[in-house]
Amino acid sequence: MTGASDMTQAFERISAVAPLPAHLRGGVVAIGNFDGVHRGHLSVLERALAEAARRGVPALVLTFEPHPRKVFRPEVPLFVLTPPPMKARLLARLGFAALVEQPFTRDFAALSADAFVTDVLEHKLGISHAVTGFDFHFGKDRQGGPAFLMAAGERHGFGVTLVDAFRDEGAEVVSSSRIRALLCEGEVAEAAGLLGYRFTVESEVIGGQQLGRTLGFPTANMRLSPEATLKEGIYAVRFRRADGTLHDGVASFGRRPTIDDNGAPLLETYVFDFSGDLYGETCEVSFFGYLRPELKFDGLDALVVQMKRDEAEARALLAGVRPLSELDAAICF
Numbered sequence: 001m002t003g004a005s006d007m008t009q010a011f012e013r014i015s016a017v018a019p020l021p022a023h024l025r026g027g028v029v030a031i032g033n034f035d036g037v038h039r040g041h042l043s044v045l046e047r048a049l050a051e052a053a054r055r056g057v058p059a060l061v062l063t064f065e066p067h068p069r070k071v072f073r074p075e076v077p078l079f080v081l082t083p084p085p086m087k088a089r090l091l092a093r094l095g096f097a098a099l100v101e102q103p104f105t106r107d108f109a110a111l112s113a114d115a116f117v118t119d120v121l122e123h124k125l126g127i128s129h130a131v132t133g134f135d136f137h138f139g140k141d142r143q144g145g146p147a148f149l150m151a152a153g154e155r156h157g158f159g160v161t162l163v164d165a166f167r168d169e170g171a172e173v174v175s176s177s178r179i180r181a182l183l184c185e186g187e188v189a190e191a192a193g194l195l196g197y198r199f200t201v202e203s204e205v206i207g208g209q210q211l212g213r214t215l216g217f218p219t220a221n222m223r224l225s226p227e228a229t230l231k232e233g234i235y236a237v238r239f240r241r242a243d244g245t246l247h248d249g250v251a252s253f254g255r256r257p258t259i260d261d262n263g264a265p266l267l268e269t270y271v272f273d274f275s276g277d278l279y280g281e282t283c284e285v286s287f288f289g290y291l292r293p294e295l296k297f298d299g300l301d302a303l304v305v306q307m308k309r310d311e312a313e314a315r316a317l318l319a320g321v322r323p324l325s326e327l328d329a330a331i332c333f
Contacts (some may be wrong), residue, residue, distance in 0.1 A: 003065070005053060010097065011088070011091070011092035011096065011097065011098065011099075012024070012097065012098040013084075013088045013099050013101070014098055014100050014101070014113060014190075015100075015101055015103065016060045016062075016100050016101060016102040016120065016124055017103060017104065017203065018032070019124075020100070020124060020125055020126070022096055023058070024058050024060060024097060024125075025125065025126035026049045026057050026058075026126055026127070026128050026145045027052060027057045027058035027125070027127060027128065027131075028048050028057060028058070028059050028060070028127070028128060028129040028131065028270040029048070029060045029061065029062050029100075029104070029121070029125055029129070029130055029131070030044050030045050030047075030048035030059070030060070030061045030062070030096075030131045030132065031061075031062045031063075031130055031131070031136060032044060032061075032062075032063065032132055032133060032136060033063055033064055033067060033068070034061065034091075035061055035067060035080060035081050035082055035087075035176045036081035036082055036176045036179055036195060036198075037087060037094075037195075038040075038081075038083055038092040038174055038175075038176065038179060038196060039166055039168070039174050039194060039195065039196045040165065040173065040174035040175060040194075041225045042094075042166075042196060043163050043164075043166040044090075044131055044132060044133055044163045045061070045091070045094060045096075046094075047131050047161055047163055048061075048096075048131040048161075049094065049095055049096070051129055051131060051161060052129075055128060057128055058097035058098065059095065059096050059097055060096065060099070060100055060125070060127075061091050061096055061098070061099045061100065062100045062102060062120070062125065063087070063099065063100070063101055063102070064101070064102050064103075064104040065084055065101045065102070065103060065104060066104060066213065067080060067104075067130055068104050068109070071104055071105065071106060071109065072109075076121070077226075077227045077229075078227055079097045079175055079180045079183070079184075079225075079227050079229045079230075080225065080227065081179060081180065081183075081199070083225070084099075084101060085202065086200065086201075086202055087099065089321075090327065090331075092328060093330045093331070094327065100125065100274055102120065105233055109140065110140050111139060111140060111141050112140055112143065113139025113140070113143045113144025113148055113152075114139070114152070115139070116138050116139050116144060117144070117149070117152040117156060118156070121156070121278050122156050122158075124175075127158050128158055128159070128161040129146065129158055129160070129161065129216045130147070130149065130153065130158060130159070130160050130161070131161045131163065131236070132160075132161075132162065132163070132165040133162070133165070134146055134161055134162045134163060134164050134165065134275040135160075135165070136149070146162050149162075150162075153294055154232065156192045157163040168193070168194060174194050178194060179191050179194050179195060179199075180229070180239055182194070183199060183229070183230050183231065184229045184230070184231055185231055185302060186230075186231035186233055186235075186290035187290070188235065188287040188288065188289060188290055189243045189288070189289060189290075192287075192288075192324060192328075193324075194320065195333070196324060196325045196327060196328065197286075197324060197325060197327045197328035197331055198238070198286040198287055198288055198324070198328060198331065198332050199286070199287045200284050200285065200286040200287070200331055200332075201222075201224055201228070201267070201284065201285055202282060202283065202284045202285075203222035203223060203224060203267070203283070204222065204280060204281065204282050204283075205220045205221060205278040205279055205280065205281050205282075205283055206221050206222065206223060206279070207221070207224055207279060217304075217307050217311075218266070218270070218271075218275075219252075219270050219271075219279045220239065220266040220269045220271055220283065221266055221267070221268050221269075222261065222267045222269070222283070222285070223265075223266060223267070224253075224265065224267055226265075228265075230253055230287075230292050231253075231290070231293075232254035232255065232265065232293070233252075233253065233254065233290055233292060233293045233294055234250065234251070234252050234290075234291040234292050234293075234294070234310050235250070235252075235253065235287050235288070235289065235290055235314075236248075236249075236250060236287075236288045236289040236291060236313070236314035236317045236318055237249050237250065237251045237269060237285050237286060237287055237288060237314075238285070238288060238318065238332050239269055239271050239283060239284070239285055239286075240283060240285075240286070240331070240332075241278070241281060241283055242281045242283060243280055245265055246333070247271045247272055247273060247274050248273075248314065248315065248318045249269045249270055249271045249272050249285075249314070250269070250272075250291070250307075250310050250311055250313075250314040251267055251268060251269040251270070251285060251287075252267075252268045252294065253266070253267045253268075254266070254294040255267065255294070261279065267285060269332045270307075270311065272311070272314075272315065284331070286331060286332045288317060288318060288321055288332075289314075289317045291310055291313055291314065291317075292310070
């Protein structure tokens with residue numbers, strides 16, 4: 001990832017409703033939802049980066065917002081692993097020039113496959129090459145598939161690369177649904193193995209009851225999406241401030257049963273070796289290990305004793321961690 005910081009600064013996040021800047025036309029585009037930007041997605045994304053480098057043109061990602069499942073099945077909550085701002089940061093760190101977000105509506109879903117190729121790929125993006133997974137389908141009733149896309153590329157003058165499904169060391173396909181299931185069970189280390197980096201969330205630090213400060217464990221409080229079905233409990237984490245500085249920490253995600261039985265889920269991070277005001281900062285928390293479930297204690301003294309144990313365990317776990325990948329190193333180290 002040589003020069004990744006320069007690429008991050010130049011990275012652009014663009015709505016497909018707006019005209020594409022001229023310097024990005026003629027690029028190679030990776031197409032997909034890419035929720036999680038996991039190892040399976042990386043097999044597509046890295047192919048697009050390599051093709052763009054070979055051609056000497058920009059590398060772009062075309063994705064769809066909101067996730068199509070939210071449009072077709074709005075009654076079923078969807079734990080989005082990488083909301084758009086986080087997805088954009090991950091793609092920037094990989095070296096892409098831009099993320100183009102196509103608004104996904106029922107009207108857009110009703111476009112024919114031909115119209116998607118002509119209106120989006122040819123006219124809006126002016127692509128020279130498309131890279132996507134072997135099972136990518138598009139257009140009304142999913143009428144466009146791999147064979148259709150390759151034939152359309154020949155007609156419209158762009159190349160197409162189809163990438164086979166990526167399988168992990170156990171020969172299972174890596175998917176966003178597998179990762180969501182692991183996170184729901186608190187299996188953040190296993191999820192990291194599929195992601196290729198530690199699962200990371202971001203949110204603004206908000207005010208709380210300040211009980212932690214009274215107990216000697218001041219916390220940075222963040223609200224996650226109500227759809228985030230991360231298992232409630234205590235985690236060893238790494239905390240990145242808005243200025244990029246990193247701190248180890250221990251975080252509680254849940255409803256604080258000892259002090260507030262009816263509270264909404266909250267991520268509360270005790271940031272090690274830090275004193276200062278974080279209110280209003282948008283920060284990232286990366287999850288390294290699940291320590292224990294939430295417990296209800298008989299009073300605050302017992303809670304403090306356990307918090308000291310949690311701190312010691314988190315410090316020990318984090319002292320031995322190593323990057324899983326260059327992307328993990330860029331986020332968490």
